[in-house]
Amino acid sequence: MATRVGRYTIRLDQPPSVMGYASVVGKKEGEGPLADEFDQIEEDTTFGEKTWEKAESRLQNTTLNKALGKADITPGTVDIIFAGDLLNQCIGTSYGLREFGIPFAGLYGACSTMAESLAMAAVFVEGGFANVAAALTSSHFCSAERQYRLPLEYGGQRAPSAQWTVTGSGAVILGREGDGPYARELTFGRMVDLGIKDQSNMGAAMAPAAADTLQHYFDDTGVSPDRFDLIVTGDLGAVGSNLLRELLQKEGVTLGENYNDCGLMIYDRDRQDVHAGGSGCGCAASVLCSHILNNMKSGHLHEVLFMATGVLMSPLSVQQGQSIPSVAHAVHLSTSR
């Protein structure tokens, strides 16, 4: 049974365990500082397919297969899968996962999807709604660029605040039993919109949602940030993560050296020309399912607060003059139950 803690947080009394996880990334991500941590680096960004969208589907398909393999289970063992992506109608997910025959609950959380899907999977397993559940998402630089921004062939200049969409995917399989890490607490965020309209500054749009959810988690649980070995956001990048520190500081919450952002971890910003850092659903997903979970398994990290943030706009809504609402969901992962 779960216990609600405060207004926003859910404590899982029988924390589900990670049974397996996997990450697959593209060439550029494989040239970054986390190269040794991914399960697979694909040199061919098409993943052998003829369109970027099909490439993203192949990426999700490969990642789920790897996670199932590492968990040593077949698709028939998985009771439900939670997944989504950035593409219109989430076709990276539907075409990537249709062949598995696993009951499917589609999500749309933009870049918050890894935390949203992981939280959903944890709920279903903890409550006995599923014995085994999978959580999955992806992004692909080329499918995202042409949908959200400009044709790649145009070669447009990018603003310094812009981020680079990660070509990558991460999948987690959760079950009732296992040797961890465990999902212990969940905080589902509410939408926050402070009026940002600049599509080239997603970090600024997302930081207030990240601050809102983190503040809720700390208020609800009464713990302070130093309880964690790592507090990690999904893809705020350089602009957004600095803003997050500032916003929380105003509320009296100080994020210390234990705070980092997947968008700052996945690339070497000095060397890789990614401006403010990485972004996309696949950013948080591939960093969680490599560096973070690897370090939890090896005992280098014990208490991790993983929070992914997403912007809930579309190119059309921005063209229509709308500002950009964002959302952030947090999952407390722990090596102890």
Add this chain to the structure above:
Amino acid sequence: MATRVGRYTIRLDQPPSVMGYASVVGKKEGEGPLADEFDQIEEDTTFGEKTWEKAESRLQNTTLNKALGKADITPGTVDIIFAGDLLNQCIGTSYGLREFGIPFAGLYGACSTMAESLAMAAVFVEGGFANVAAALTSSHFCSAERQYRLPLEYGGQRAPSAQWTVTGSGAVILGREGDGPYARELTFGRMVDLGIKDQSNMGAAMAPAAADTLQHYFDDTGVSPDRFDLIVTGDLGAVGSNLLRELLQKEGVTLGENYNDCGLMIYDRDRQDVHAGGSGCGCAASVLCSHILNNMKSGHLHEVLFMATGVLMSPLSVQQGQSIPSVAHAVHLSTSR
């Protein structure tokens, strides 16, 4: 605590109760046979907004407000909301619901969203993850047509198998206590794709997914279709609902007079020029949250198997030659606990 029944079905041991529900529809739906059942019929299809997308957001916003009012609760009472829509990046939902300040889990299930969101809300309430949860979706003829098909101004001919996207929204609020109806069983579907590529025949694409999920429900529970006062699909329309009967008949399952489809219920096909019937997330949502729940509240229906189906394609995936995967989720609603 929930009990898993068979491979696909979840039985809720403490079935959550509907606390409130509401439906808001457009002019055309208000001229159909269910006119007297909706909470609001809006003569102005723009809902007072300047774009069709903003109109759809306003529609969702209005519907949730009505459902909260009928449940006699404030947004602050709702622990989580599950919602999504058909628009790219689900902007009908994000811009429609951002002001409520309710923790938000975005879904993408296309026209299956009403069943998916209702099932999610039921899981969260039953398992103690939420005291009160909301489930919501919408569609708008004008925003859907220009995104999925052709500009309205073009005035293209429609195929006889094509359906008419409902301008409508439905919202359900679930809580732990109440006088029903109750959500008693859930079956999450898997994606099914039998190779249909015709965007003008969504009924044919969705019928196999509907058959798959219904078959799973009957196999898992051992009940026969005549247990129900109503078995209702979301928007298979004339083509899809006939196919569903045929597909199940081949498996030895006969759907009788107690089977109907929201896409056939919402319009008068002889009089309203909607070809194969209604479709869109708002079809199942607005029929559930008017006619069906009204009749359960008044004691005319007791056992209802509500199943919404969705096609998980995008215009781009069809242009790229992909066939159309579909999914269907079922919720058993009952007036007894």
